Amino acid sequence: MREDLQALSPLADKIVDKAIDNVTRKLILGARNRKNSRPDAKSINVKSEVTDIFSASNTSSYVDVAGRSSDWKEVISKSFSHGVSSLSTIQFDSEFTVVGGKIPDSKSLHDGPGVYVVYGKSGKPVYVGDAEKVRARWVAGHLNENNQKTRNGETYKLSSEFEDGCTVKVLHTDTKETAAAIEANLIANHKDELINKKEELSNGQGTRSNIEAKKMKERINSSTELFKGAAKEVGEQAAASAIEGLIASAIKHLKVELVDLFKSGKANAKLRIKRFLNAVINDIKNLKTNLAQMLKGVLEAVIGLVSQAITQIYNLVRNLFDLAASAYRLYKGRESMSTEEVLNKVIETIVISGSLVLWDALDVSIEGLIFPYTGIFTGVIAGIISAIGFGLTSHFLSTFVPKLVQFITGFGISHQMALEERRASYLLIVDSYNLNIELHESASALMQSEIRVCSQMEAMTSRFKEPTKEIKKIEKKSDLLSKLKELNNA
Structure with a gap:
């Protein structure tokens, strides 16, 4: 800013x-x-x-949006492990039977999301459905609706299967979106064999759950x-x-x-x-x-x-x-x-x-x-x-x-500061030592230079010691000539 x-x-x-x-x-x-x-x-x-x-x-919405990746992961995984693209290849996780319009052990039913397929007395698939809670869908849904229609003298779509006895096989899923996508794809691929022939998730969808399920349904037949x-x-x-x-x-x-x-x-x-x-x-x-x-x-x-x-x-x-x-x-x-x-x-x-x-x-x-x-x-x-x-x-x-952090870490900080100060002192000592070495080297070089100068002066002085006698003779001759000049002038 x-x-x-x-x-x-x-x-x-x-x-x-x-x-x-x-x-x-x-x-x-x-x-x-x-x-x-x-x-x-x-x-x-x-x-x-x-x-x-x-x-x-x-x-x-956080949960829904973040969970979409796991939905795709599950569809991919189940396409390999459970063959979910076709009723001829699909492998189920559990099954139960319906006899005389009742489920002998309804409490054992899967209570999470899943896809279920009803197989008639002949062993052929007749109905495919999905549910967010499979057990509730069957106990409060299919069986309850069958009972109500029977009391009213009407015929439920699965009444003959319920009376004659049928087997229901269930594919367990993690989410209702995954279940909806698999169910819609199975119905689309086998609608000529099923009671429920209407293709699910074929047109524009209203709920977000179905919108996302439709995306997966359209891709489920190809890895x-x-x-x-x-x-x-x-x-x-x-x-x-x-x-x-x-x-x-x-x-x-x-x-x-x-x-x-x-x-x-x-x-x-x-x-x-x-x-x-x-x-x-x-x-x-x-x-x-x-x-x-x-x-x-x-x-x-x-x-x-x-x-x-x-x-x-x-x-x-x-x-x-x-x-x-x-x-x-x-x-x-x-x-x-x-x-x-x-x-x-x-x-x-x-x-x-x-x-x-x-x-x-x-x-x-x-x-x-x-x-x-x-x-x-x-x-x-x-x-x-x-x-x-x-x-x-x-x-x-x-x-x-x-204040709390400083109190907790106070000793550590003080110790760190002491270490930093000690380190700074050591660095000063090292710098001082290096400076003394440099001064010592400079003094040594100066002394060597002085020694060389003295040696040179001594050599030059020694050259004048031998001709001293000759110089004295010249000086004496010079004095004699001076005296003769003085006498001549007189």
Whole structure:
């Protein structure tokens, strides 16, 4: 943020940014997980679309969207292990019998999602169905409906099979979407042999569950197509995460301009629009940010592939990703930061991560509490409340967590500082020792130079000792000539 722009207080800015993140994420999930209120409609109804998006902008959409990867994984797995593309190859996980319109041991029935096939007395398949809870579908559904129609003098579609005796074989699945896809494909491939001839999931679907099941049903007869569908789902997850990050970032840039506008009172519309667009374009160009968001989406899809407990771990995965990213940035920058700066960064990471985990976990409860009063806007309002809670909690934690961390790590920090001071002292001693060696070497070189000069002077002096007698003779002759000149003049 530029220093010359007016801004919110740090606490308010943190709350607003978190609210933007929460609401953007929920609306993106709502758009991806919305139902189709007008299947096969030839025109778009904006009001209907917006209502569907807001209705799906809730925590349950996290689970549904993240779980799609595991649905594809299961269909792929069962296509190899159970041969689910045809009644001639399918292998079942359990079976039960119906005799005289009753199930001898109904309590032993599979009570989870699955696909069931009714085999008549002749051993041929006559009916294929799916259910989110197989036991409930048979006890409260088929058998109950048969009894009611019999009392009313009517004939139920499976009444003869129930009276004559039949065997029901069940394929267990993890989700109702997987069951619906397999059931629809079996009916499409064997409708001439079955009582229920109507092909399921053939046209546009209304519920999200059936929309996703239809995608799998259309690819279930080809392993290659199944793998392509799974890859496409992971790609959509990554792309949605990147789009979520870009939209949230753009809204934050807009927030900066709006806050400055209201605080400074300066319109500068052209400058603001230009600055906003430049910031958004820079975000798009910033591949590192986008790739990080995409990686988060891929991580969520992978977690969806390997986990059946999506509800409990989905938000935790997002928080762990952010925590890991913060830890990596801290690791990369540790050499350029002082001990105090590193400590502050560690404390900040603890505070932010702790607050995120707390309020993302409470988000589900908040939605449940306010749902009767907020209707389709429950998810968005819960996201704003969670953001306020996150901001206040992180602000509160930041007041005492540093003291607590410093108290716990105080001895370690003091010890580290003492080691650093001792190391600095050792370095000074080494520097002083190196300087003394340099001075000693310089003095030695100077002495050697003086010795050479003295030797040279001694050699030159010795050359004048031998001719001294000759010099004295010349001097005597010079004196004699002087005296003769004096006599001559006289």
